[in-house]
Amino acid sequence: MENGAYQKQSAPYGQGSGHIVLDDVNCIGSETFIGFCNHQGYMHHNCGHVSVELVGGSSSKEGRVVVRRGNTEGTVCDDNWDNNDARVVCRMLGYHGTARAVALARFGQGSGQIWMDEVKCTGSETSLAKCPFIGYGINDCSHSEDAGVICQ
Template identity: 40%
Template sequence: MLLATSCLVYEGLLPEIEGCSISGNMLLTRSNYGTDSSATIIDDVSCSNNSTRIWNNPYSGQIRLQGGTYSSYGRLEVYCNGQWGTVCDDTFDATDARVACRQLGYSDYNSYSGNLAGSSSQPIWLDRVYCSSSDSCLAYCESCPSSEYHNCRHSEDVALGCEFDTSRTDSTNTLSTCQY
């Protein structure tokens, strides 16, 4: 399997990125795994493929996609209380999917469901997420609970597919605006 590594670099936040350097103020890309041929836009960014973490220290409210075939598809996970956990699909809809994908740097979603099983050792942090179309981060829709409280099983974990429109070059989200 071919691995091509690139980094999602937000202006002014380069010290938070492991394995990347930049000589300008440009951002926009992600890692592509397997045969994913998604476009990648890079300007004056240099990244190595020996880095295993994009951010050295996850922040409360950071999200990621895990366990999927491609980097743009997987189980939606959120970092809360010092631990990665999952998001339940109860009430999760197209608006929530769009907000999550945009927070990850994609332009939109192309699928969401509850059929990609999670790890039974992970907490289920978010349940009944309600985002509005004006939200730019899941942190604005639902905050991290102080403890795991829900009525979900891991069979209800959100699986999310995101897409990138190469005709769009704007990005309105930054690492700092998505923290709880």
């Protein structure tokens, strides 16, 4: 990014609430208002107020994937969980090396909500919320199937 501008992902300043007004914004830098940048249209998006963190690992680069949606934490089921999915999670957390998916609650079982199941990222998405999955809270899993990642 130029001119001292930095891009942050995975809600480092806290999650928002309410409507998501813009997505896939592409500015050239000379615009005087973000609405003048190229975008898909107001209120047209494929994301949610979602952030991720890793818990249960021996360092901040590994652990069970915990998704925070609104004020509720939950896990991700390991059905179809692969390195492409792990790559997206690691990128959301600022890691740009290799990423390895792990399954079967390797970093311990979570509790409560299982937010995501059948996640099918290509690996290029900027957020786990932009990957195809069957819908928030819809799953056929137990916490013995909690997904994890190891980031490099």
